[in-house]
Amino acid sequence: xxxxxxxxxxxxxxxxxxxxxxxxxxxxxxxxxxxxxxxxxxxxxxxxxxxxxxxxxxxxxxxxxxxxxxxxxxxxxxxxxxxxxxxxxxxxxxxxxxxxxxxxxxxxxxxxxxxxxxxxxxxxxxxxxxxxxxxxxxxxxxxxxxxxxxxxxxxxxxxxxxxxxxxxxxxxxxxxxxxxxxxxxxxxxxxxxxxxxxxxxxxxxxxxx
Ligand SMILES: Nc1ncnc2c1ncn2[C@@H]1O[C@H](COP(=O)(O)OP(=O)(O)O)[C@@H](O)[C@H]1O
Ligand SMILES: [Mg+2]
Numbered sequence: 001x002x003x004x005x006x007x008x009x010x011x012x013x014x015x016x017x018x019x020x021x022x023x024x025x026x027x028x029x030x031x032x033x034x035x036x037x038x039x040x041x042x043x044x045x046x047x048x049x050x051x052x053x054x055x056x057x058x059x060x061x062x063x064x065x066x067x068x069x070x071x072x073x074x075x076x077x078x079x080x081x082x083x084x085x086x087x088x089x090x091x092x093x094x095x096x097x098x099x100x101x102x103x104x105x106x107x108x109x110x111x112x113x114x115x116x117x118x119x120x121x122x123x124x125x126x127x128x129x130x131x132x133x134x135x136x137x138x139x140x141x142x143x144x145x146x147x148x149x150x151x152x153x154x155x156x157x158x159x160x161x162x163x164x165x166x167x168x169x170x171x172x173x174x175x176x177x178x179x180x181x182x183x184x185x186x187x188x189x190x191x192x193x194x195x196x197x198x199x200x201x202x203x204x205x206x207x208x209x
Contacts, residue, residue: 001095001097003058003059003097003161004058004059004097005055005057005058006056006057006058006059006099008051010056010059011050011051011053011056012050012051014047014050014098014099015047015048015050015175018175018182019048021179021186022043022044022047022182024186025185025186028189030189032189032193032196033189035204036185036200036203036204039203039204042206043182043203043207046171046175046178046207047175047179049171050172050175053163053168053172054163054164054165056168057160057161057163057169058161059097059098059099060097060098060099060100061095061097062100062102062103063080063082063083063085064083064085064086064089064098064102065082065084065085065086066103066104066107067106067107067109067110067113068107068110068111068114086183088183099176100161100162101162101172101173101176104149104173104176105173105176105179108145108148108149108177109180109181109184109199109202111144111145112202114141115137115140115141116137116141116195116198118137119133120194120195149173153169177202177207178203181202181203181207182199184199185199185200185203
């Protein structure tokens with residue numbers, strides 16, 4: 001399948017799907033979801049921003065489950081693994097053309113996860129020390145998110161892969177990051193409830209805009 005310009009209809013259907021996924025999540029029971037229920041409107045506003053974009057760049061085949069764990073550092077550079085896509089989706093959805101920023105969002109989110117996982121898995125819960133370590137972790141994640149994003153934009157240059165304006169590009173990235181964090185909340189509630197605070201923190205923070 002060849003790359004296609006992202007149409008207004010495509011942007012609208014992404015916003016619809018993202019909002020539907022959020023509402024499916026919020027339809028479930030659980031006190032952990034209460035703070036997210038309260039800021040639903042802000043998250044939805046991030047999805048709705050797609051509807052007003054002047055353009056969305058190109059839609060291409062995407063990895064679909066791109067994160068740090070899917071990249072191996074080898075002697076000759078980075079190798080990307082595991083192209084089976086997002087496990088929860090059906091095959092047609094995994095094959096559908098989508099925004100390259102969907103994968104970029106996955107990688108950006110996983111930088112947050114890397115910092116938080118180091119704390120969750122490797123440290124004793126000493127509250128005072130934990131707070132200082134959390135700040136360091138946040139600073140590490142933020143610095144790496146910025147570096148990755150800057151390098152990505154520099155590499156793309158003025159190729160039509162991305163929307164024509166920096167503002168639209170950021171709005172597109174933000175929508176996919178919010179969507180990924182919504183997915184993560186559902187995943188954590190199902191698999192590791194202790195970790196649900198991690199994506200929630202990002203969403204309650206307004207997606208770190
Ligand atoms: N060729 C390889 N050499 C070294 N490690 C690998 C290789 N392929 C996979 N791995 C390791 O196995 C992990 C799981 O592989 P992956 O293809 O991502 O499968 P899945 O995530 O579906 O279980 C990777 O994150 C990586 O650490
Ligand atoms: Mg994998």
